Amino acid sequence: MPELPEVETIARGLATRVTGDVIESVWLGSKPEPLKSSPEQIVRALEGARIAAVQRMGKHIVFRLEAPQAGPQSARTHAHWTVHLGMTGSLRVCDPAVALAPHTHAVLKLCSGRELRFVDPRRFGRLSVHRDGFQATGVEPLDISFERFAGLFRGRKTPIKSALLNQKLLRGVGNIYADEALARARIRPRHRAATLTYPELRRLYAALQKVLTLAIAAGGSSISDYVDADGEPGFFQIQHRVYGREGKPCRRCGSAIKRVVIAGRSSHYCPRCQK
DNA sequence: ATACCGACCTGTCAGC
DNA sequence: TGCTGACAGGTCGGTA
Numbered sequence: 057m058p059e060l061p062e063v064e065t066i067a068r069g070l071a072t073r074v075t076g077d078v079i080e081s082v083w084l085g086s087k088p089e090p091l092k093s094s095p096e097q098i099v100r101a102l103e104g105a106r107i108a109a110v111q112r113m114g115k116h117i118v119f120r121l122e123a124p125q126a127g128p129q130s131a132r133t134h135a136h137w138t139v140h141l142g143m144t145g146s147l148r149v150c151d152p153a154v155a156l157a158p159h160t161h162a163v164l165k166l167c168s169g170r171e172l173r174f175v176d177p178r179r180f181g182r183l184s185v186h187r188d189g190f191q192a193t194g195v196e197p198l199d200i201s202f203e204r205f206a207g208l209f210r211g212r213k214t215p216i217k218s219a220l221l222n223q224k225l226l227r228g229v230g231n232i233y234a235d236e237a238l239a240r241a242r243i244r245p246r247h248r249a250a251t252l253t254y255p256e257l258r259r260l261y262a263a264l265q266k267v268l269t270l271a272i273a274a275g276g277s278s279i280s281d282y283v284d285a286d287g288e289p290g291f292f293q294i295q296h297r298v299y300g301r302e303g304k305p306c307r308r309c310g311s312a313i314k315r316v317v318i319a320g321r322s323s324h325y326c327p328r329c330q331k
Numbered sequence: 332a333t334a335c336c337g338a339c340c341t342g343t344c345a346g347c
Numbered sequence: 348t349g350c351t352g353a354c355a356g357g358t359c360g361g362t363a
Binding site for chain 3: 062115141221231233322
């Protein structure tokens with residue numbers, strides 16, 4: 057489900073709520089899929105640790121953890137705990153009295169008396185701990201220069217849509233924002249990445265940054281079940297130009313929006329505006 | 332080396 | 348009502 061703007065919204069919400077809190081105890085469900093590290097490794101890294109910071113890297117939420125015994129002076133990072141939400145994952149801070157939602161796979165009891173819960177019906181989400189720092193692949197699309205951005209696509213015969221989704225190139229772009237950026241840049245999703253012209257690359261760079269920035273400002277896109285760490289939905293979906301609008305009129309020219317499948321993913325575009 | 336495609340899971344919704 | 352199939356925001360590994 058969540059792409060860069062949704063993960064950013066969740067990470068910001070979590071940062072304001074749990075930064076400085078200490079993890080008292082950890083409960084992990086019996087389903088193994090959501091755990092990338094062993095349950096023992098996760099429990100050992102988390103229990104007693106202080107949450108020093110919460111940040112987003114691509115589609116990962118990264119919790120910087122400090123050793124339990126370390127005082128303010130000697131405090132040091134002893135592990136990073138990362139959460140990838142997959143398609144349906146969510147992280148919520150809630151009162152322990154609130155009933156556990158179905159598909160809850162992890163519950164962290166915090167010293168402040170609240171709980172941090174990881175819920176994920178489809179179990180595509182992943183939890184892991186990293187002792188030597190966490191290194192995400194690819195480049196942040198909001199930080200990259202135009203020159204580097206253009207260089208990512210050189211020599212790639214793959215459709216530009218697939219290249220945008222490739223997390224080893226750009227990290228954080230998913231199906232919604234790839235389609236929305238291509239719509240604003242007026243480029244067809246099947247256009248071969250390597251054959252984009254300089255003006256097209258310029259438009260795509262600007263469109264991608266704009267669409268991500270607007271979506272973060274709107275708190276992300278809520279489709280079916282997405283909510284942030286507070287349980288609040290986002291509102292960017294009302295600004296979607298093509299995603300989820302198959303058959304509806306293009307907001308620019310009125311033509312019916314098309315849906316095709318590219319590399320197994322639904323791709324939406326206006327056949328008249330996007331060349 | 333690169334690129335596509337099915338697999339991984341569960342839930343929901345449209346159509347019969 | 349109930350069944351079946353298509354589809355869903357993501358990623359991985361095998362294959363071509």
